[in-house]
Every structure is written in C-alpha cells, then in structure tokens.
Amino acid sequence: MNAVEKVDVLVVGSGFGGAIAAYHLAAGGASVTVLERGPWLEGEDFDHDFKLGSSYTRIFDFVVGDGMSLLGGNCVGGGSVVYFAAMPRAPRFVFERHGSIGRRMWPAAITRDALDPWYDRVTESLPVTRQDWSDVTYSGGLFAAACAHAGRTANPVPVAIDASKCTNCNWMMAGCRFDAKRSLLFNYLPAAIAHGATIRPMHEVQKLTRNADGGYRVHFNIIDDSDYRITAGDGVIDAKIVILAAGAGATPVILQRSEPELGTMPHAVGRYFSGNGERLNTAILNEDRVRDLLGLEKADGVPYAASQIGKGPCVASWDRLDGSRPEYTRYSLEQLYFPPGFGTILAQVPDATGPSWFGAEKKEIVKRWQSWLTIFAMTEDDNEGVFGPPPPTGNATRISQQMLGKGPIRYDPTPNTLRGWALADADVKDIMERDGLSRVMPWTNDVVGAYTVHPLASCRIGDDPATSALDDGHELRGHPGIFVTDGSAVPGALTVNPALTIAALAERAMPGIVRAARERGIDVTYGAPAPDGATSARNAVLALVRD
Amino acid sequence: MQPDITDEQHQTMTLEAFADTIVPGEKRFPGDVAVAGAAPGGGAVAAGALALLADPATGIANDLGAFADLLNEHARKYIAEHGLTTDPALPPLVGLSFAHRTTLIQQLTGPDHPEKEFWILVALFSNMAFDTGAHLHTADAMAAGHPGLAAMGFARPGPDGLWRFPDYSYGRPLANLHPSTTASGSPS
Numbered sequence: 001m002n003a004v005e006k007v008d009v010l011v012v013g014s015g016f017g018g019a020i021a022a023y024h025l026a027a028g029g030a031s032v033t034v035l036e037r038g039p040w041l042e043g044e045d046f047d048h049d050f051k052l053g054s055s056y057t058r059i060f061d062f063v064v065g066d067g068m069s070l071l072g073g074n075c076v077g078g079g080s081v082v083y084f085a086a087m088p089r090a091p092r093f094v095f096e097r098h099g100s101i102g103r104r105m106w107p108a109a110i111t112r113d114a115l116d117p118w119y120d121r122v123t124e125s126l127p128v129t130r131q132d133w134s135d136v137t138y139s140g141g142l143f144a145a146a147c148a149h150a151g152r153t154a155n156p157v158p159v160a161i162d163a164s165k166c167t168n169c170n171w172m173m174a175g176c177r178f179d180a181k182r183s184l185l186f187n188y189l190p191a192a193i194a195h196g197a198t199i200r201p202m203h204e205v206q207k208l209t210r211n212a213d214g215g216y217r218v219h220f221n222i223i224d225d226s227d228y229r230i231t232a233g234d235g236v237i238d239a240k241i242v243i244l245a246a247g248a249g250a251t252p253v254i255l256q257r258s259e260p261e262l263g264t265m266p267h268a269v270g271r272y273f274s275g276n277g278e279r280l281n282t283a284i285l286n287e288d289r290v291r292d293l294l295g296l297e298k299a300d301g302v303p304y305a306a307s308q309i310g311k312g313p314c315v316a317s318w319d320r321l322d323g324s325r326p327e328y329t330r331y332s333l334e335q336l337y338f339p340p341g342f343g344t345i346l347a348q349v350p351d352a353t354g355p356s357w358f359g360a361e362k363k364e365i366v367k368r369w370q371s372w373l374t375i376f377a378m379t380e381d382d383n384e385g386v387f388g389p390p391p392p393t394g395n396a397t398r399i400s401q402q403m404l405g406k407g408p409i410r411y412d413p414t415p416n417t418l419r420g421w422a423l424a425d426a427d428v429k430d431i432m433e434r435d436g437l438s439r440v441m442p443w444t445n446d447v448v449g450a451y452t453v454h455p456l457a458s459c460r461i462g463d464d465p466a467t468s469a470l471d472d473g474h475e476l477r478g479h480p481g482i483f484v485t486d487g488s489a490v491p492g493a494l495t496v497n498p499a500l501t502i503a504a505l506a507e508r509a510m511p512g513i514v515r516a517a518r519e520r521g522i523d524v525t526y527g528a529p530a531p532d533g534a535t536s537a538r539n540a541v542l543a544l545v546r547d
Numbered sequence: 548m549q550p551d552i553t554d555e556q557h558q559t560m561t562l563e564a565f566a567d568t569i570v571p572g573e574k575r576f577p578g579d580v581a582v583a584g585a586a587p588g589g590g591a592v593a594a595g596a597l598a599l600l601a602d603p604a605t606g607i608a609n610d611l612g613a614f615a616d617l618l619n620e621h622a623r624k625y626i627a628e629h630g631l632t633t634d635p636a637l638p639p640l641v642g643l644s645f646a647h648r649t650t651l652i653q654q655l656t657g658p659d660h661p662e663k664e665f666w667i668l669v670a671l672f673s674n675m676a677f678d679t680g681a682h683l684h685t686a687d688a689m690a691a692g693h694p695g696l697a698a699m700g701f702a703r704p705g706p707d708g709l710w711r712f713p714d715y716s717y718g719r720p721l722a723n724l725h726p727s728t729t730a731s732g733s734p735s
C-alpha cells in the first residue's frame with residue numbers, strides 16, 4: 001500500500017476563497033495543494049460557442065434545487081472565470097443588518113470601515129478599477145439615461161477588467177478569450193503556483209475525516225474530463241489544516257457528508273443560505289422612444305438594438321442603498337447581460353394572453369432580443385435557504401454530462417424577501433416604462449424557482465454559535481483546523497455584487513489562519529505583497545495585524 | 548389519413564409537437580402534422596430541437612422514447628377529458644390542435660405538476676435549440692442561417708469565428724453619479 005500523501009494545507013476549490021488562501025499560505029512557506037472539481041482552461045481554451053461541450057458548459061455549473069437554482073463556476077479560478085467582474089464594495093448599512101435573527105448578524109469586529117483595508121488589498125491584487133463613461137456599453141448607457149430620465153442617479157461600476165484588451169464580446173460566461181477579464185488565473189493563482197502550490201483540476205472533494213494527530217484526511221473523486229457524471233478514480237490526502245472554499249452551494253454539502261465521521265456540525269451549516277436577494281427584469285425597448293426621450297443614437301444611426309454588445313454589467317443605480325430606509329426595502333439595480341439560453345428562457349411576455357414564458361407570443365418578443373435590456377436587482381433576502389441531505393457525490397445529482405444537475409437546496413421566500421422583490425420590480429417598471437420607453441416584466445420563478453449567481457451564507461461567520469457556523473476568524477465551530485473562506489462565510493445578502501466582499505473577507509481571515517497554521521507546527525508567516533509584488537495595501541494591513 | 552407510421556416516427560413526431568409548442572414555427576412541408584404552423588418562420592423544430600434532445604450531452608437522450616410515450620398518455624387523457632376527437636393514425640399529442648397542445652404543456656410544466664421537472668427540462672432544451680442552437684458550433688450555425696439565431700438578430704462573428712464589438716459605447720456621461728460615491732467608485 002502506498003503511503004498517504006501529506007501536505008500542510010489542503011484547499012478545496014480554486015475560486016476567490018480558495019485562491020486567496022492558497023496564495024498567502026504558499027507565499028508564507030506552507031506546502032499547499034488545491035483540489036478543484038472542474039477543468040483548468042485558459043486563453044484560447046475559452047470558446048465563443050454555445051455548443052454543449054464547449055468551454056461554456058465545461059466551466060459552468062447550474063444546479064436546480066427546490067425553489068432556487070444556483071449558477072456558478074466549475075473550473076480552476078471558480079466563479080472568477082465565468083463571472084461579470086463587477087466589483088463594488090458593500091454599503092455600510094449592510095454590515096449592520098439584522099436579517100432573520102433580530103440582532104446584528106455580522107461579527108462585531110466587522111464593519112465597512114474595518115473591511116476597507118482588506119477591500120484595498122483585493123482591489124490592488126486583481127486589480128479592480130473605476131470605469132468612466134467611455135467604458136460604458138450601449139446597454140449600460142441606456143440604463144443610465146433611463147435612470148436620469150426618471151430623476152435617478154446611476155454609476156459606472158468598478159470592474160476587474162483590463163479595458164485595453166476588452167472587445168465587448170459579451171462571452172463573459174464562457175471565459176474570457178482575450179485575457180481582458182482579470183480572473184484569478186492572472187493574479188492569486190499563478191502567484192500561488194510560483195510559491196510552490198499545486199492545483200489539481202478534476203478533483204472533487206467528497207468528505208473529510210479526522211486523523212489521530214488532529215489533522216484531516218480529505219477524500220476526493222477524480223471526475224471524467226468530458227462526462228462529469230463519471231468517476232474516474234478516487235484518493236485521499238492528509239493535511240494539517242483544511243480550507244474549504246467550494247462555494248456556498250458546495251461547502252455545506254461537503255460538511256454535511258462529513259458529519260457522521262467528523263461529529264456534529266454547527267446548526268448553521270447548510271442553513272441561512274442567501275441568494276443575495278436576486279431578481280431579474282427584462283425591458284423590451286421602444287427604439288423610437290429611446291431616440292426621442294433619451295436622445296440616444298449609436299454610430300450606425302440606430303438608437304439602441306445592442307443587447308448583445310458589451311461586458312456584463314456596466315452601470316448600477318444606488319439610490320435605494322440608503323441606510324435610513326427600513327431593512328428589506330434597500331436594493332441596487334444594475335444593467336446586465338445574460339446570453340441567450342439562460343437570458344431568454346425565463347423572460348416573460350408583457351400582457352400575455354397565453355403562456356408567458358413559451359409559445360407564439362414569447363417567440364415574438366425573442367425576435368426583438370437586440371432591443372432587450374436586462375435589469376438585475378440585488379435586494380435583502382431573509383437567509384431562508386436550507387440544504388437537505390447531501391446527494392451521493394458532489395453537490396448535485398448530475399443530469400447532463402456537464403453543467404446541469406439537481407441539488408438539495410430548498411428555498412421558500414419569506415414575505416420580507418417577496419416584498420423586496422416586489423419593490424425592486426415596481427422601481428424597474430417606474431424607470432423603464434416611463435413615457436412609454438419600454439415594456440417590462442420580471443423573470444418567472446415558476447420554471448426553475450428563484451435563481452442566483454450569488455450564493456451566500458450557507459456556512460456563515462458570526463458571533464452567535466446558534467446562528468453562525470464559523471467564528472469571526474472563519475474557523476468551523478467545534479472542528480479546529482477547518483476554515484471556510486468562500487461565499488458561504490458571508491452572513492447575508494449584500495445588496496451589491498458579492499465577489500469583492502467574499503475576497504476581502506478571505507484576505508481578512510488570512511493572518512488568523514496563518515497563526516493557526518503555526519500553532520499546528522506549520523512553518524509559515526503572513527505578509528506577502530499583492531501577487532504582482534505591489535505593497536501599498538499590504539503595508540497598510542500589516543499595521544493592523546501585528547499582535 | 549396518414550399511412551402507418553413506425554414507432555420511431557411516432558416518437559419523433561411527438562417530440563416535435565412538444566418542441567413546436569415551446570417555440571412554434573411554420574410548417575416545413577404541406578401536410579406537416581407535427582409542426583402546427585402557429586407562427587411565421589422556423590421554430591424550435593426547424594432550429595434542430597430533435598438533434599439537440601438526442602445529443603448525449605443533454606443526459607436525457609436515452610429517455611426520449613419514454614418521454615414521448617408519457618406525453619401521449621397525457622394527451623390521451625386530455626382528449627378523453629375534453630371529449631375531443633382526433634385522427635387515430637396520429638400520436639395523440641400530434642392529433643391535438645396547437646391551442647390544446649399549449650394548454651396541456653402549460654399543465655405539465657406548471658408549478659404543481661408532479662412531473663414538472665422533466666417536462667421543464669425538455670422545454671429548456673427545445674428553447675435552447677432555437678435561441679442558442681446548442682447542438683451546433685455557433686459560428687457554423689450562423690453561417691448556415693440558423694433560424695433562431697437569425698430571428699434574434701444575433702450578430703455575425705468575425706472571420707476567425709470570434710465576436711468583437713469595436714463600437715460599443717454612447718461615449719458620454721448619461722446620468723449624475725450618486726452623491727455619496729466613494730473614491731473607489733463604490734457606494735458608501
């Protein structure tokens with residue numbers, strides 16, 4: 001029998017939470033292995049192609065649950081490879097939210113001011129940059145002009161995109177062919193590898209068990225390269241500490257599956273899931289009105305008809321991110337693009353006489369697709385998602401060879417969540433239908449339930465052991481040496497895109513994780529610069545972490 | 548009256564009738580019974596719904612026969628409940644008018660139907676055949692005039708099969724910024 005492979009630190013998942021942990025620990029001197037269930041693609045591997053089996057389905061994960069569908073990354077780099085790279089910071093009121101527990105749900109130590117230095121670290125590392133109006137696409141500009149027409153403000157959103165390389169191809173979800181999107185493939189991951197970290201694609205972690213020495217054994221399956229339903233092998237690795245960063249749709253499932261052998265999990269593992277309060281509306285523009293009301297015209301003389309052009313979300317309206325408004329009534333609205341398929345199936349016909357999401361009337365609106373504008377609302381939901389018993393492997397029972405599976409999550413929106421959605425829908429209608437500019441309908445929740453590209457909070461940090469699975473250092477309560485640094489650690493909906501906050505929390509957790517690693521005999525120090533060597537944000541946080 | 552049709556044709560016509568209800572299209576030839584002709588231009592069937600459903604990548608290719616049988620069972624029940632008469636030579640779903648097919652499929656995909664999950668799956672793939680042509684390389688589909696992508700006005704790729712949009716912006720400020728935007732460009 002072969003000796004079991006041993007590493008200091010085993011990281012599960014290579015998205016934001018995993019890549020940041022792998023980099024800091026490797027740069028600090030630990031031996032680090034990252035297990036990632038999806039493939040390792042880059043540059044030319046990213047296809048402009050809807051064909052099943054192209055990069056689009058290889059690197060994407062779509063899990064249908066009961067009342068909620070989760071969309072996420074399935075590749076080295078995780079969500080950063082498929083995402084839209086809009087990177088705003090969360091507004092300060094978010095950290096004061098009570099949500100469903102009747103008192104502040106964030107750890108006392110975390111406020112917006114306390115998190116800002118960690119936001120700075122990520123901003124320097126990716127990097128994240130401000131956009132100006134010349135970066136804003138037709139669809140973003142149209143939304144901004146509609147907001148202004150309705151007496152609202154609108155902002156170009158900060159992004160992790162290199163504008164000089166971006167072709168506005170809008171194939172963001174298939175991975176960026178032009179190396180313009182500053183995914184983790186360009187910063188934390190290569191830097192981690194340069195410091196000796198190993199990344200193993202197609203390795204799906206199933207469960208953890210505890211070793212006699214207080215470390216953990218990580219059990220994985222090797223996934224077939226093209227038919228992800230097939231297991232091509234399995235194995236184990238022993239580690240002194242484990243960083244779970246499989247994403248909010250997968251981390252709690254791994255812990256639930258480990259419970260029989262690891263012992264009781266905190267109550268909050270697999271509970272308090274938030275979909276970031278997501279809600280989508282599609283507006284179908286009246287092109288003449290776009291010209292007459294908003295004075296817009298493209299270079300070709302057509303007012304808009306440009307839904308296909310762009311780079312995901314460019315402009316958001318933050319007028320309702322007002323901390324003095326009551327909880328559950330605050331949200332941001334953001335212009336967005338989803339490609340056909342995801343972006344068309346749930347859109348509904350205004351004033352339908354027959355079915356609203358399929359049939360002859362639907363076909364008529366799909367023919368006007370270039371005049372569509374999709375508006376994304378991020379509201380305050382109620383952390384009402386709960387994970388049922390784990391599937392046999394992974395986080396879903398796979399249906400298709402790639403991408404599509406059926407998962408154990410249940411989400412039954414509370415009146416608070418429904419009210420937030422209704423307010424956001426009404427607001428979108430007010431902005432986009434004013435003076436006949438367009439016709440608007442929310443996407444239907446009758447087909448795949450609600451949906452989210454921002455799964456959060458299913459294994460969250462907090463001060464209260466009854467309602468949080470992790471302490472404020474991201475360590476799993478009752479299971480020392482297991483840390484969670486992905487979106488599942490975020491306590492609740494953020495009212496803006498979450499990746500920068502997920503990443504900032506992971507950065508903030510690192511000094512403590514390094515300390516815990518040292519206590520377990522790992523020779524590692526904290527203090528690596530940004531992956532490209534920049535030091536200003538690092539120097540600013542070093543002053544905070546000296547103990 | 549149709550001449551006797553094989554089981555395989557039976558299955559194909561049934562699935563075509565389903566896909567055509569999701570994205571309807573014009574009849575492909577005189578006497579086309581599976582496609583109801585409820586909308587101008589090609590629909591899901593012309594876009595290749597059957598090829599996509601039969602693609603092993605979907606994971607449901609092996610279940611199509613069972614789906615077709617089940618659909619016809621539901622159609623038979625529907626016909627009986629509504630006291631309809633349909634052409635006995637046709638698969639029951641195909642025998643239904645477009646309006647009746649629509650009502651039946653609304654029921655099957657409705658929030659309370661116990662089999663909702665897989666009818667939605669078949670509906671999703673029917674839809675995808677039309678608006679993404681997911682059984683084809685997209686650049687090839689565009690070159691061949693794929694009816695769905697063409698109807699949507701999906702832009703053509705460049706000669707290397709990649710999309711680029713050099714004209715992408717109105718290029719000027721179009722709204723006032725939120726007054727409390729921070730230096731990093733975020734909400735405060």
Ligand SMILES: Cc1cc2nc3c(=O)[nH]c(=O)nc-3n(C[C@H](O)[C@H](O)[C@H](O)COP(=O)(O)OP(=O)(O)OC[C@H]3O[C@@H](n4cnc5c(N)ncnc54)[C@H](O)[C@@H]3O)c2cc1C
Nearest residue numbers: 013015016017037078079084085086205486487497498499
């Ligand atoms: C289409 C889309 C657009 C988005 N746009 C934006 C945006 O513009 N701005 C924004 O802020 N956010 C956006 N997001 C959300 C953002 O991508 C996520 O919030 C973020 O990636 C979450 O980071 P994470 O570390 O929690 O997990 P992820 O980045 O999801 O990483 C988890 C990784 O773990 C892997 N994994 C899962 N299970 C296992 C297992 N058992 N074993 C091994 N590996 C496993 C996954 O394959 C994945 O690579 C978008 C998401 C999507 C899907």
Ligand code: SF4
Nearest residue numbers: 166167169170176311
């Ligand atoms: S729109 Fe820009 S950033 Fe997005 S995939 Fe295309 S080139 Fe890359």
